[in-house]
Amino acid sequence: MTHTIVNPADETVVTTVAAASIEDADAAIARAARAQREWAAVAPADRARVLRRFADAVDGAVEELARIEVRNSGHPIGQARWEAGHVRDVLEYYSAAPERLFGRQIPVAGGLDVTFQEPLGVVGVITPWNFPMTIASWGFAPALAAGNAVVLKPAEWTPLTSLRLAELGLEAGVPEGLFQVIPGRGSVVGERFITNETVRKIVFTGSTEVGKHIMAGCADQVKRVTLELGGKSANIVFADADLEKAAATAPYGVFENAGQDCCARSRILVERSVYERFMELLEPAVQGVRVGDPMDEATEMGPLVSAPHLDRVRSFVPDDADVAFRGAAPAGPGYWFAPTVLTPARDARTAREEIFGPVVSVFPFDDEADAVRFANASEYGLSGSIFTRDLSRGIRVARAVESGNLSVNSHSSVRYATPFGGFKQSGLGRELGPDAPLAFTETKNVFLAVDPATPVE
Ligand code: NAD
Numbered sequence: 001m002t003h004t005i006v007n008p009a010d011e012t013v014v015t016t017v018a019a020a021s022i023e024d025a026d027a028a029i030a031r032a033a034r035a036q037r038e039w040a041a042v043a044p045a046d047r048a049r050v051l052r053r054f055a056d057a058v059d060g061a062v063e064e065l066a067r068i069e070v071r072n073s074g075h076p077i078g079q080a081r082w083e084a085g086h087v088r089d090v091l092e093y094y095s096a097a098p099e100r101l102f103g104r105q106i107p108v109a110g111g112l113d114v115t116f117q118e119p120l121g122v123v124g125v126i127t128p129w130n131f132p133m134t135i136a137s138w139g140f141a142p143a144l145a146a147g148n149a150v151v152l153k154p155a156e157w158t159p160l161t162s163l164r165l166a167e168l169g170l171e172a173g174v175p176e177g178l179f180q181v182i183p184g185r186g187s188v189v190g191e192r193f194i195t196n197e198t199v200r201k202i203v204f205t206g207s208t209e210v211g212k213h214i215m216a217g218c219a220d221q222v223k224r225v226t227l228e229l230g231g232k233s234a235n236i237v238f239a240d241a242d243l244e245k246a247a248a249t250a251p252y253g254v255f256e257n258a259g260q261d262c263c264a265r266s267r268i269l270v271e272r273s274v275y276e277r278f279m280e281l282l283e284p285a286v287q288g289v290r291v292g293d294p295m296d297e298a299t300e301m302g303p304l305v306s307a308p309h310l311d312r313v314r315s316f317v318p319d320d321a322d323v324a325f326r327g328a329a330p331a332g333p334g335y336w337f338a339p340t341v342l343t344p345a346r347d348a349r350t351a352r353e354e355i356f357g358p359v360v361s362v363f364p365f366d367d368e369a370d371a372v373r374f375a376n377a378s379e380y381g382l383s384g385s386i387f388t389r390d391l392s393r394g395i396r397v398a399r400a401v402e403s404g405n406l407s408v409n410s411h412s413s414v415r416y417a418t419p420f421g422g423f424k425q426s427g428l429g430r431e432l433g434p435d436a437p438l439a440f441t442e443t444k445n446v447f448l449a450v451d452p453a454t455p456v457e
Pocket of ligand 1: 126127128129130131135153154155156184185186187189190191205206207208210211213214227228229230231261262354356382422426427
């Protein structure tokens, strides 16, 4: 079986990729298990050195990886370069981990008690199509650093950068079999990661629906699982905010990557007294988003990833939708969808469901309590923003919103040095930040009895 890779910007065929079978997946997992036993025995400083070399190899291939992502996923070239650079940075950051996976010495009676952070073994990473290489690195870099092997299943539509990363790893000295990319169907390869007992943990990023299925499947073997799932995040704009800044940045808080971003602030909540003014400022900002050829350096937003996904996004904007205004998008081939601003009721489908496209809904709110209540009226809780000049309010609301990643007067969500993940049905566990390698270890406690000293006369 093969999968045809299509360039979303012009619908031309880029290449075909062979889809692995269950037998292929099992063979790769067995190779990974052998490689992991040797890797765990490598001195920490030497493991660190291999990861630094891997980071260097990615650094040398930033432009190549970025161009692959443009053709495979339609990401604007500037964004794709950032993504490749981020993979390098994540590898570099976690290359420090092998020498810093400290255990503890715990005071107890009768001897010495120490803990060790032991690797899990083989880790299965399953990634979505929206940020193929960055999300892959959040799993494989800390997992390798903690002494594990990784088998990675990329999304069917976007395997190319992950495949290239595995080659770069090998060229840089990552041992054969330790980091393998196995393209294939979720229902075949992904499913096999769940049922194969040699895989000790699944790191899954994708839809909440598939995430629930994976969690239930992992229960059978009490397999460890990290889930990074959907979002419907709120961007809360208070009347005292720098409205010009809030309106100018709001499109980039939701339309980045054509809205195919789990952190997209797809609900904008605006204090009622400044709602009209905010909408006046938002309209030119939305119309100013540069949508077009992803290879053009000036492009800010490219196409959607595929024809089926375009159909799904379209289904949220029927002819009678409450469209306030729209931006522009190219005509002709490619999966284009113009940035769209809606003003639906709070209980409308567009207000509740993750659209994963360049569609944002704007709602007025009455006061701080109303804003927090509506922001939290979602099964999701991944990210969010608060715009206000009142620092106390910024902190109060950031603490009150049930979400894993908040930013005040900015739309920042992801930094490799800080933890990332969701509340409620947006996920389970955290990635990135200083503690990520620990999530790829088991804590082992060892007690060493010490004979009591002979009493000194
Ligand atoms: P998806 O759930 O359809 O697929 C994700 C991955 O799971 C793919 O590799 C797919 O092949 C695989 N898969 C599908 N069925 C499977 C099964 N039965 N067993 C094992 N694996 C299976 O998601 P998608 O459409 O690729 O990605 C979009 C979703 O990802 C959105 O909901 C988005 O919010 C979410 N996402 C979340 C984060 C986060 O960090 N929270 C980041 C990016 C994307």
